[in-house]
Amino acid sequence: xxxxxxxxxxxxxxxxxxxxxxxxxxxxxxxxxxxxxxxxxxxxxxxxxxxxxxxxxxxxxxxxxxxxxxxxxxxxxxxxxxxxxxxxxxxxxxxxxxxxxxxxxxxxxxxxxxxxxxxxxxxxxxxxxxxxxxxxxxxxxxxxxxxxxxxxxxxxxxxxxxxxxxxxxxxxxxxxxxxxxxxxxxxxxxxxxxxxxxxxxxxxxxxxxxxxxxxxxxxxxxxxxxxxxxxxxxxxxxxxxxxxxxxxxxxxxxxxxxxxxxxxxxxxxxxxxxxxxxxxxxxxxxxxxxxxxxxxxxxxxxxxxxxxxxxxxxxxxxxxxxxxxxxxxxxxxxxxxxxxxxxxxxxxxxxxxxxxxxxxxxxxxxxxxxxxxxxxxxxxxxxxxxxxxxxxxxxxxxxxxxxxxxxxxxxxxxxxxxxxxxxxxxxxxxxxxxxxxxxxxxxxxxxxxxxxx
Ligand SMILES: O=C(O)C1=C[C@@H](OP(=O)(O)O)[C@@H](O)[C@H](O)C1
Ligand SMILES: C=C(OP(=O)(O)O)C(=O)O
Numbered sequence: 001x002x003x004x005x006x007x008x009x010x011x012x013x014x015x016x017x018x019x020x021x022x023x024x025x026x027x028x029x030x031x032x033x034x035x036x037x038x039x040x041x042x043x044x045x046x047x048x049x050x051x052x053x054x055x056x057x058x059x060x061x062x063x064x065x066x067x068x069x070x071x072x073x074x075x076x077x078x079x080x081x082x083x084x085x086x087x088x089x090x091x092x093x094x095x096x097x098x099x100x101x102x103x104x105x106x107x108x109x110x111x112x113x114x115x116x117x118x119x120x121x122x123x124x125x126x127x128x129x130x131x132x133x134x135x136x137x138x139x140x141x142x143x144x145x146x147x148x149x150x151x152x153x154x155x156x157x158x159x160x161x162x163x164x165x166x167x168x169x170x171x172x173x174x175x176x177x178x179x180x181x182x183x184x185x186x187x188x189x190x191x192x193x194x195x196x197x198x199x200x201x202x203x204x205x206x207x208x209x210x211x212x213x214x215x216x217x218x219x220x221x222x223x224x225x226x227x228x229x230x231x232x233x234x235x236x237x238x239x240x241x242x243x244x245x246x247x248x249x250x251x252x253x254x255x256x257x258x259x260x261x262x263x264x265x266x267x268x269x270x271x272x273x274x275x276x277x278x279x280x281x282x283x284x285x286x287x288x289x290x291x292x293x294x295x296x297x298x299x300x301x302x303x304x305x306x307x308x309x310x311x312x313x314x315x316x317x318x319x320x321x322x323x324x325x326x327x328x329x330x331x332x333x334x335x336x337x338x339x340x341x342x343x344x345x346x347x348x349x350x351x352x353x354x355x356x357x358x359x360x361x362x363x364x365x366x367x368x369x370x371x372x373x374x375x376x377x378x379x380x381x382x383x384x385x386x387x388x389x390x391x392x393x394x395x396x397x398x399x400x401x402x403x404x405x406x407x408x409x410x411x412x413x414x415x416x417x418x419x420x421x422x423x424x425x426x427x428x429x430x431x432x433x434x435x436x437x438x439x440x441x442x443x444x445x446x447x448x449x450x451x452x453x
Contacts (some may be wrong), residue, residue, distance in 0.1 A: 028418025034281030109134030173418025273398020333357030399423020
């Protein structure tokens with residue numbers, strides 16, 4: 001098995017990710033046989049952007065080792081810089097870019113923040129802006145302007161923060177920071193995104209009274225991401241607790257500076273591990289953390305249900321396909337972020353699948369239920385939208401152009417289909433720069449390790 005030879009991405013990883021007019025869709029490589037590859041991955045988006053926020057709110061500098069360098073993290077870095085934080089790249093440059101030194105400064109505001117396509121920026125930064133001493137205007141790419149923000153806007157207002165918006169509860173809006181937030185008790189409905197909970201908890205130690213936050217609503221998606229927030233706070237000396245399911249308490253107090261290693265992004269491991277199953281080969285991901293709050297860890301239990309075997313050797317995880325792909329009935333309530341690659345896998349299975357618990361992914365980068373159904377069906381598939389998921393009946397698929405909807409995980413889902421179906425090309429593959437700018441190179445290198453049949 002060969003290690004992948006990483007080389008830098010060919011395109012500007014931080015720019016507008018729209019495919020330039022006239023650019024041709026990216027031909028997704030078909031697998032010539034079982035893949036046998038080791039794929040090393042850059043840092044976790046969710047960990048990097050949490051640590052950047054906490055480092056900006058901390059009382060002393062922090063060092064982020066092996067952070068993610070992508071459009072989402074760059075939008076976060078620029079947002080925090082413009083609010084008064086100093087963030088510099090150190091001389092220590094790893095496989096995927098430099099470490100980051102974050103030196104907190106007085107939060108000044110009087111700025112604008114471009115959230116790009118990043119849910120973590122549009123949700124996590126407004127509470128920080130409320131702690132700044134001036135107005136901060138938030139906006140995003142056109143395609144991200146419709147993502148739900150109402151819960152965050154009304155939460156901050158309930159905490160006494162003045163926000164100007166156009167009344168629709170979405171971007172753009174302006175947070176009029178006064179340098180302090182009272183905090184206290186708050187009940188919100190976070191059914192449409194766990195990021196509302198994380199956003200408020202991340203800043204809450206800097207509120208005068210901390211925060212006791214309760215979720216009241218039908219469902220709460222992506223619970224591991226809330227656990228990640230609590231763990232990140234706790235590692236920085238903040239007292240956090242969850243007195244009962246759906247309620248969290250953050251005590252007021254200092255947030256410590258920290259030197260922290262960012263784990264590889266396990267959700268971005270999904271398409272590569274799925275490729276092992278589709279091709280009946282083996283893919284190994286090195287530096288897999290022994291313990292983690294990343295939801296990608298659930299892949300180790302989920303992928304065997306599709307018929308794969310998983311083995312762990314120290315910090316290396318290997319997924320091996322058998323040549324058969326089984327259909328599944330899967331509840332992905334905790335791991336909606338993993339839905340696109342798993343739906344693509346299900347479309348290539350030998351029997352039908354139902355994937356549920358993911359109604360809220362209609363509010364991700366695009367309506368992912370509609371987008372997955374549309375794209376698979378236009379290649380000849382039979383995917384039906386359910387209220388909270390998808391029913392997938394595998395059918396023989398044919399080639400065509402797969403639309404990405406400015407959604408990195410839609411683009412990578414199309415690449416998975418392209419492993420098995422000749423003639424699939426991906427519109428706007430560059431949108432993968434949101435969290436994995438190296439995707440095309442890593443994918444092509446992995447495919448070059450296919451053993452010809
Ligand atoms: O807090 C985070 O880092 C995230 C939380 C989840 O959001 P939702 O709860 O909106 O699914 C996840 O899907 C997203 O990719 C990242
Ligand atoms: C939903 C996602 O991203 P965001 O952080 O923008 O919500 C995702 O990465 O799948």
